Every structure is written in C-alpha cells, then in structure tokens.
Amino acid sequence: MPINRTASTSVGVPRGLAGVVVTDTSLGDVRGLEGFYHYRQYSAVELAQTRGFEDVWHLMVHGELPDAEQRAAFTARTAALRRLPDEVSATLPAVAAAGRSGPLAGLRTALSLLGAAKGFRPVYDIDPEQRRADTITASAAVPTLLTALYRLGQGLDPVEPREDLSYAANYLYMLTGSEPDAARTRAIEQYLISTIDHGFNASTFTARVITSTGADVAAALVGAVGALSGPLHGGAPSRALDTLDAIGTPERINSWIRERVLAGDRIMGFGHPVYRTEDPRSRMLRGIAEQFGGPLVDFAVEVERHVEAILAELKPGRELHTNVEFYAGVVMELCGLPREMFTPTFAAARVVGWSANILEQAEDPKIIRPAARYVGPVPPVAVPLMV
Numbered sequence: 001m002p003i004n005r006t007a008s009t010s011v012g013v014p015r016g017l018a019g020v021v022v023t024d025t026s027l028g029d030v031r032g033l034e035g036f037y038h039y040r041q042y043s044a045v046e047l048a049q050t051r052g053f054e055d056v057w058h059l060m061v062h063g064e065l066p067d068a069e070q071r072a073a074f075t076a077r078t079a080a081l082r083r084l085p086d087e088v089s090a091t092l093p094a095v096a097a098a099g100r101s102g103p104l105a106g107l108r109t110a111l112s113l114l115g116a117a118k119g120f121r122p123v124y125d126i127d128p129e130q131r132r133a134d135t136i137t138a139s140a141a142v143p144t145l146l147t148a149l150y151r152l153g154q155g156l157d158p159v160e161p162r163e164d165l166s167y168a169a170n171y172l173y174m175l176t177g178s179e180p181d182a183a184r185t186r187a188i189e190q191y192l193i194s195t196i197d198h199g200f201n202a203s204t205f206t207a208r209v210i211t212s213t214g215a216d217v218a219a220a221l222v223g224a225v226g227a228l229s230g231p232l233h234g235g236a237p238s239r240a241l242d243t244l245d246a247i248g249t250p251e252r253i254n255s256w257i258r259e260r261v262l263a264g265d266r267i268m269g270f271g272h273p274v275y276r277t278e279d280p281r282s283r284m285l286r287g288i289a290e291q292f293g294g295p296l297v298d299f300a301v302e303v304e305r306h307v308e309a310i311l312a313e314l315k316p317g318r319e320l321h322t323n324v325e326f327y328a329g330v331v332m333e334l335c336g337l338p339r340e341m342f343t344p345t346f347a348a349a350r351v352v353g354w355s356a357n358i359l360e361q362a363e364d365p366k367i368i369r370p371a372a373r374y375v376g377p378v379p380p381v382a383v384p385l386m387v
C-alpha cells in the first residue's frame with residue numbers, strides 16, 4: 001500500500017514522544033541518567049525526608065515552602081475542604097455499586113460530581129486565584145472520595161474526615177476507621193510526597209492537554225486519573241506484589257523470572273521510560289521498608305537482586321532496575337493498605353502534581369494540538385455506491 005506523507009509543516013518525533021520537550025516548566029524535572037528528580041528547586045527525596053505533605057503541596061501550588069504561619073493557614077484551609085458536599089456524598093453509594101473496577105474508576109465519576117457541585121468553571125474564564133482555589137478544593141476531597149468509594153465497595157460506611165489529623169494520617173484514618181500509628185503515618189506520608197510529581201508523565205501530560213483547551217479543573221483531573229489507571233503507568237504496585245506472591249519462595253525466583261522474560265512478559269515494578277539507573281524513589285522506599293523489616297522485605301530485596309541480574313543478562317544494555325512501584329507496593333502492604341487501594345493512594349498524591357501542572361498550563365493560552373501522519377489508502381478514493 002503506498003504511503004501518503006502529509007503536509008510539509010509537520011515535524012516527525014520519536015515514538016511515544018520520548019524525550020520531546022513540549023513546554024517550559026518551573027515545577028520540576030527528572031534527570032534519568034543521574035537518578036535524580038526535583039520539585040521546583042528542591043530534591044524531591046529530601047523534601048520527602050524532611051517535610052510534611054502539606055508543606056510540599058503548598059510548594060507546588062503556591063511556588064514556595066510555607067513559613068509557620070502559612071503552614072498553619074494552609075493546613076486549616078485544606079483540612080476544612082475534606083468534607084464532601086451533601087449531594088456528592090449522597091451519590092457515592094451508587095457510584096461505588098456501579099464501579100466494579102474499583103475506587104480509582106469511581107474517582108473519575110466522583111470528581112465530575114464534585115466539580116459540578118462546587119461550581120467549577122472553565123479555567124479559561126476564571127482568574128489564577130480561583131483556579132488555584134479549585135485545585136485545592138479538588139485535591140483536598142480526593143482522599144475522602146477514594147476512601148468512601150473503597151469502603152462502600154466493601155459494604156462498609158464511609159468514615160467522616162477529621163480536621164485535626166494531617167493529610168496522610170487522615171487518609172489512613174478514613175480508610176481503616178482507626179487512627180494510624182506514627183511510624184506507618186510517616187511512611188505513607190513519605191511515599192505520598194515522593195509521588196506528587198514526576199516530569200511529563202502520561203497523566204500529567206493528559207491533564208495539561210485538557211487544561212490547554214480551557215476546560216475546568218475537574219475535567220483535567222478526570223482525564224489524568226484515566227491515564228494513571230493503566231498498568232504501564234500507575235497500575236503496577238499491586239501487580240508487583242502479586243508477582244512476589246506468584247514467585248512464592250526464593251528457590252523459584254530464577255526460573256519464574258527467566259520464563260516470563262523469555263516469553264516476552266514485563267516484570268512489574270521494573271524498568272522506567274526515563275531512569276537508566278536506580279529510581280531514587282525506589283531507593284528511598286526500600287530504606288523505609290527495611291526500617292520495618294520482616295520476611296516480605298527480605299524476600300523483596302532478594303527478588304530485586306535476582307531480577308536485576310536476569311534482566312541485565314537477557315536484556316543487555318537496557319538498564320532495567322526497580323521503579324517506584326516495586327517498593328511502594330511493599331511499603332503500602334506493610335502499612336496495612338489493601339491492594340486495591342495502592343494505585344488510588346498514588347492518585348491521592350499525584351493530584352497535587354496534576355494541580356500544579358494545571359495551574360502552570362492555564363497561564364499559556366496556546367492549545368496543545370499535535371498532528372498524526374496519515375498512512376492509510378491514498379485519498380481521495382471515490383465513495384462506493386450504497387448497496
């Protein structure tokens with residue numbers, strides 16, 4: 001079939017847009033060869049090790065870390081926004097009942113409802129302060145929506161949010177109905193901070209494309225949640241743990257992994273589109289997991305060692321290492337999170353990164369509108385007569 005090359009104004013780019021720079025950003029970057037990433041001018045790992053979630057949220061949407069007064073005001077403001085509008089709470093049981101695919105799928109519907117209930121308007125029509133307020137309203141409600149959807153799906157009543165707890169502690173509280181201990185709260189908080197943002201990943205790009213049309217904040221977040229739900233993006237942590245379960249014992253690691261890789265399967269929790277060295281999030285989360293210790297952690301470390309060696313042998317030169325999802329799954333399991341809440345928990349952090357990207361994109365009036373190369377039959381072919 002002859003290939004028709006389209007307009008001369010088009011520019012070819014690599015598959016998957018890999019490495020293509022599409023905009024300027026002040027939000028952060030990922031340095032894949034170094035194994036380093038940052039939020040604004042700060043190392044993301046250092047932020048996770050030294051700050052609370054609310055501080056980093058403030059940094060992302062206000063552009064600076066808060067001082068004590070700003071921290072108190074921002075914490076109080078966001079905590080007060082955790083409670084859902086009545087019309088949204090009243091509809092969640094139906095969303096949970098319809099959502100057999102779990103809380104993350106339900107979140108798409110719930111965010112649309114929230115945006116409507118809160119009167120979100122197109123970002124094109126509102127000023128930067130109102131846009132920021134809309135992102136904060138939505139982000140503050142995401143943990144409440146996710147935990148309510150999860151509990152309703154389990155036949156349990158949602159747990160009302162508490163304003164006296166931190167974002168991370170309140171999330172665990174709403175999930176389980178009891179106050180979490182300090183070690184688990186801090187472990188989850190560090191995980192949440194470390195996944196707030198990560199360059200131009202698929203869901204962030206999706207949020208920015210939707211924002212570039214001038215649509216409202218809920219529309220951009222719903223699209224981003226859809227992109228995150230795929231196993232090649234955010235859907236891997238529970239699959240990584242499923243892999244550990246499937247392998248079962250240390251003696252089986254070698255044969256199990258070899259068989260899968262030789263069959264062309266991907267080992268979940270390994271490989272990354274940007275990192276060509278250890279993922280710094282993986283290093284940090286392994287450290288947190290090792291502080292808890294125990295047989296699951298020992299086994300995960302052993303599997304990591306073997307898989308890296310086998311991938312280096314069978315896929316030479318690809319530099320495949322653990323990504324964030326491998327130890328994220330382990331840490332979340334250690335903190336008692338149910339597996340179907342692993343990717344939703346990722347969303348409860350990334351919503352802040354999406355928000356910052358929405359705010360930045362909304363400042364640029366140019367719509368994102370790339371092109372595709374048409375490779376079908378050469379047109380115009382006469383439309384056949386109808387039979």
Ligand SMILES: CC(C)(COP(=O)(O)OP(=O)(O)OC[C@H]1O[C@@H](n2cnc3c(N)ncnc32)[C@H](O)[C@@H]1OP(=O)(O)O)[C@@H](O)C(=O)NCCC(=O)NCCS
Pocket residue numbers: 231232233234236261265266267268269270271272273274311315318320323324325
């Ligand atoms: C993350 C991921 C999608 C990156 O994909 P990508 O940038 O498209 O990587 P590529 O497809 O270019 O991979 C390069 C090579 O390594 C292989 N590879 C990549 N990840 C692999 C994995 N986890 N297990 C086995 N092989 C893998 C690919 O098959 C490819 O082999 P080939 O050159 O023989 O075709 C991919 O590594 C993957 O699917 N990982 C498992 C899922 C996962 O953990 N997702 C969470 C991401 S944070």
